Amino acid sequence: MSESTHPLAGIEHVTVIGAGAMGSQIAMVSALAGYTTALVDIADEYVARAKSQLESRMNRDVEKGRRSQEDVTVAFDRLTFTTDRDGSAAHTDFVIEAAVEDLGIKRELFADLDRTCPPHAILATNSSNIVSSRVADATGRPDKVCNFHFFNPALVMECVEVVPNDHTSGETVETAVALARSFGKKPVTLKRETPGFVANRLLGALRTEALKLYEEGIADFEDIDVAAKTALRHPMGPFELMDLVGVDVVYLIRMAEYEQTGNPESLPRPAIKELYEAGRFGRKSGQGWYSYD
Ligand code: CAA
Numbered sequence: 001m002s003e004s005t006h007p008l009a010g011i012e013h014v015t016v017i018g019a020g021a022m023g024s025q026i027a028m029v030s031a032l033a034g035y036t037t038a039l040v041d042i043a044d045e046y047v048a049r050a051k052s053q054l055e056s057r058m059n060r061d062v063e064k065g066r067r068s069q070e071d072v073t074v075a076f077d078r079l080t081f082t083t084d085r086d087g088s089a090a091h092t093d094f095v096i097e098a099a100v101e102d103l104g105i106k107r108e109l110f111a112d113l114d115r116t117c118p119p120h121a122i123l124a125t126n127s128s129n130i131v132s133s134r135v136a137d138a139t140g141r142p143d144k145v146c147n148f149h150f151f152n153p154a155l156v157m158e159c160v161e162v163v164p165n166d167h168t169s170g171e172t173v174e175t176a177v178a179l180a181r182s183f184g185k186k187p188v189t190l191k192r193e194t195p196g197f198v199a200n201r202l203l204g205a206l207r208t209e210a211l212k213l214y215e216e217g218i219a220d221f222e223d224i225d226v227a228a229k230t231a232l233r234h235p236m237g238p239f240e241l242m243d244l245v246g247v248d249v250v251y252l253i254r255m256a257e258y259e260q261t262g263n264p265e266s267l268p269r270p271a272i273k274e275l276y277e278a279g280r281f282g283r284k285s286g287q288g289w290y291s292y293d
Helices: 021-032 044-063 069-078 085-089 103-116 170-182 199-215 221-231 238-245 247-261 270-277
Strands: 013-017 036-040 079-082 094-097 122-125 145-149 159-164 186-189
Touching (some): 013 085, 021 036, 021 094, 036 085, 044 069, 044 079, 069 079, 079 085, 085 103, 094 103, 103 122, 122 170, 159 170, 170 186, 199 221, 199 270, 221 238, 247 270
Parallel strands (some): 013 036, 013 094, 036 079
């Protein structure tokens, strides 16, 4: 699909900020869907690493016959890996911010994006624990700010949560929902903000119970994972999933939730804190609940 036949009217250029595991795959999803896409980060090494990981992932998909070489080549032609945020922002229609989960950094970023993006551009955040009302007031366009939340791994998981804040316009929600659909995803629209949104609140309940069972010495974590997979048919057990998402991410999500609710029950469970402090972040650090070569 060429640039002139982009799938959703009004959206041609998508900018994804943050070339980590989420941002890089979101950018690939966008490019595969036909949008001219920029994946932006602060250092060349981050965007170079994202590029090489996406190339390996796409090569594997081609080898396995899941995608054609032509689709992948055309998608990479549409995808720019860059550190030039202002340059990308200047002609973007939709921004998906997937940077570090730090409110101060996000607020600065949204204020900058507001200055550098065209007035019509929608500024969305992939965050699930920083609701968009906490960044919308750093911009002069709160009606065009919302959460647009993907799941890990974003190339595979179909759900995208679209979450308006009190100021988000209906038009912004409609565009975000349509964009998610054109990405081949299944949008879930929330009526209002809540930390964690729908899926992570569901997942959090399961994870808390799994951690309590482990901390109370009732079962080994490996067995709890087996139960989730074989009794409930979950594709991964809760401990395997923490390693995929990142123990650090789980820890920081709980801390952010605690800061918002003040409820001690929101704090990370002791077993998570222990792993976090030991730097055992899961797959990304080679060690989490499980060990990875
Ligand atoms: N990136 C992209 N594609 C991936 C992938 C990754 N990290 N891991 C697996 N895949 C794809 C590949 O196509 C892979 O096939 P190949 O290895 O042949 O290329 C295919 O999935 C199957 O992978 P596996 O055989 O390794 O394992 P699997 O059948 O168990 O599938 C899975 C992997 C799709 C991740 C599956 O286990 C699953 O759905 N797990 C649950 C994931 C989940 O719940 N995610 C939500 C987390 S919560 C969250 O993300 C919220 C947040 O705010 C952080």
